[in-house]
Amino acid sequence: xxxxxxxxxxxxxxxxxxxxxxxxxxxxxxxxxxxxxxxxxxxxxxxxxxxxxxxxxxxxxxxxxxxxxxxxxxxxxxxxxxxxxxxxxxxxxxxxxxxxxxxxxxxxxxxxxxxxxxxxxxxxxxxxxxxxxxxxxxxxxxxxxxxxxxxxxxxxxxxxxxxxxxxxxxxxxxxxxxxxxxxxxxxxxxxxxxxxxxxxxxxxxxxxxxxxxxxxxxxxxxxxxxxxxxxxxxxxxxxxxxxxxxxxxxxxxx
Amino acid sequence: xxxxxxxxxxxxxxxxxxxxxxxxxxxxxxxxxxxxxxxxxxxxxxxxxxxxxxxxxxxxxxxxxxxxxxxxxxxxxxxxxxxxxxxxxxxxxxxxxxxxxxxxxxxxxxxxxxxxxxxxxxxxxxxxxxxxxxxxxxxxxxxxxxxxxxxxxxxxxxxxxxxxxxxxxxxxxxxxxxxxxxxxxxxxxxxxxxxxxxxxxxxxxxxxxxxxxxxxxxxxxxxxxxxxxxxxxxxxxxxxxxxxxxxxxxxxxx
Numbered sequence: 001x002x003x004x005x006x007x008x009x010x011x012x013x014x015x016x017x018x019x020x021x022x023x024x025x026x027x028x029x030x031x032x033x034x035x036x037x038x039x040x041x042x043x044x045x046x047x048x049x050x051x052x053x054x055x056x057x058x059x060x061x062x063x064x065x066x067x068x069x070x071x072x073x074x075x076x077x078x079x080x081x082x083x084x085x086x087x088x089x090x091x092x093x094x095x096x097x098x099x100x101x102x103x104x105x106x107x108x109x110x111x112x113x114x115x116x117x118x119x120x121x122x123x124x125x126x127x128x129x130x131x132x133x134x135x136x137x138x139x140x141x142x143x144x145x146x147x148x149x150x151x152x153x154x155x156x157x158x159x160x161x162x163x164x165x166x167x168x169x170x171x172x173x174x175x176x177x178x179x180x181x182x183x184x185x186x187x188x189x190x191x192x193x194x195x196x197x198x199x200x201x202x203x204x205x206x207x208x209x210x211x212x213x214x215x216x217x218x219x220x221x222x223x224x225x226x227x228x229x230x231x232x233x234x235x236x237x238x239x240x241x242x243x244x245x246x247x248x249x250x251x252x253x254x
Numbered sequence: 255x256x257x258x259x260x261x262x263x264x265x266x267x268x269x270x271x272x273x274x275x276x277x278x279x280x281x282x283x284x285x286x287x288x289x290x291x292x293x294x295x296x297x298x299x300x301x302x303x304x305x306x307x308x309x310x311x312x313x314x315x316x317x318x319x320x321x322x323x324x325x326x327x328x329x330x331x332x333x334x335x336x337x338x339x340x341x342x343x344x345x346x347x348x349x350x351x352x353x354x355x356x357x358x359x360x361x362x363x364x365x366x367x368x369x370x371x372x373x374x375x376x377x378x379x380x381x382x383x384x385x386x387x388x389x390x391x392x393x394x395x396x397x398x399x400x401x402x403x404x405x406x407x408x409x410x411x412x413x414x415x416x417x418x419x420x421x422x423x424x425x426x427x428x429x430x431x432x433x434x435x436x437x438x439x440x441x442x443x444x445x446x447x448x449x450x451x452x453x454x455x456x457x458x459x460x461x462x463x464x465x466x467x468x469x470x471x472x473x474x475x476x477x478x479x480x481x482x483x484x485x486x487x488x489x490x491x492x493x494x495x496x497x498x499x500x501x502x503x504x505x506x507x508x
Contacts, residue, residue, distance in 0.1 A: 089375075090384070094498070110380070112271065112373050122338055125347050126343035126344040128339055129344025141503065146412070157407035159408070232347075234351050249395065250397075
């Protein structure tokens with residue numbers, strides 16, 4: 001009989017942001033598959049087996065986990081943040097879709113988690129307080145012309161934009177280009193939040209105007225949130241500024 | 255000296271999806287402000303005070319909570335799901351933005367939670383596995399023509415769409431009209447997920463094709479997720495179908 005295959009999210013890295021449901025899945029599993037730094041967030045027992053793999057080997061990792069589950073083990077595939085947002089749940093579904101028929105009968109349990117944009121938003125106010133979108137800036141996943149088109153359309157639509165995978169050593173120019181595209185559509189004063197490592201000891205939150213936003217303010221651990229024309233900044237004397245997007249949009253706005 | 259003002263999310267209603275961070279905020283607060291059914295999700299001590307208010311009184315609730323915090327109490331404003339997604343964090347920021355200057359010095363702590371679309375996505379596979387957006391269908395919050403424009407643009411952009419506040423007694427026709435608009439842009443077979451009360455005892459998940467999607471399948475407790483042209487359904491013999499959006503988009507797609 002097949003084992004159960006959990007796909008969990010650890011949240012952004014603050015242990016207090018990992019749900020009891022995810023912890024229960026960890027307690028129930030015998031084998032763990034994931035990117036090493038995400039597995040490091042778990043407190044495993046000596047009898048639990050750890051299979052760390054590189055961040056780019058998602059489909060192979062999913063297949064290996066499914067094979068173990070079919071063989072009868074309870075296994076746990078581990079993502080940072082939420083497993084359904086640019087993470088392992090889609091890789092596991094892809095593997096099932098194109099894999100042997102017995103993989104379809106595995107007891108798949110996806111456990112949601114706090115995704116980066118929600119953690120960043122909470123630390124800065126409420127920038128996602130009205131309509132918003134999440135876009136991965138990785139052109140490993142889709143052609144760059146599609147990313148450009150999406151950025152233009154969502155900015156024209158007036159949505160706040162959360163950018164995942166904004167920059168890496170292999171993708172150094174894409175975020176700067178994204179800012180250029182958005183400057184054609186959005187006001188110069190539109191707030192841009194660089195939310196790095198939200199909730200972790202090395203957290204760093206900075207806010208810029210779109211006109212001045214500098215891609216070098218982001219690294220691989222950063223989620224970038226670009227406001228809409230409605231998004232506002234509240235200056236505070238004794239505390240960091242707040243950024244929020246109002247709940248209401250008046251007649252006549254875009 | 256001012257007290258602390260927490261704004262927390264309970265998650266979608268399954269106690270195992272509420273974070274330790276949110277529970278710690280509850281333990282630290284003396285007064286609680288929120289919509290009654292959300293306050294009902296908390297286990298309060300006899301010394302903790304509950305101020306339930308109607309779902310439509312968000313700004314008044316935020317002002318009352320800020321007033322209590324300035325007077326020195328640790329208070330907790332309670333949202334369902336995540337407080338930053340169509341919920342109380344934006345209402346509290348609005349109140350601070352337009353309120354007396356001492357409100358800016360309140361120690362505001364927003365605690366993220368599992369928002370409905372993540373919980374629904376987890377129960378059905380990985381429909382949010384690539385770029386996606388969250389749009390409130392409530393035309394109490396913005397003019398209907400803006401909603402129509404946003405739906406068209408995000409569908410043209412190829413984003414998966416999570417609809418919050420899809421339907422209510424006062425807004426009976428909007429979801430059907432939204433489906434009509436999306437049918438002009440998206441393929442007839444695009445999967446539509448009606449995710450009701452994810453993780454709660456009265457959970458109900460159904461999947462339709464966009465061509466056949468019926469607005470009466472949704473109620474106020476439903477988050478509706480409409481796929482992109484890339485979104486796929488995996489039929490399973492012994493289990494419910496899975497819905498997922500692949501991580502990769504090939505050259506030549508939109």
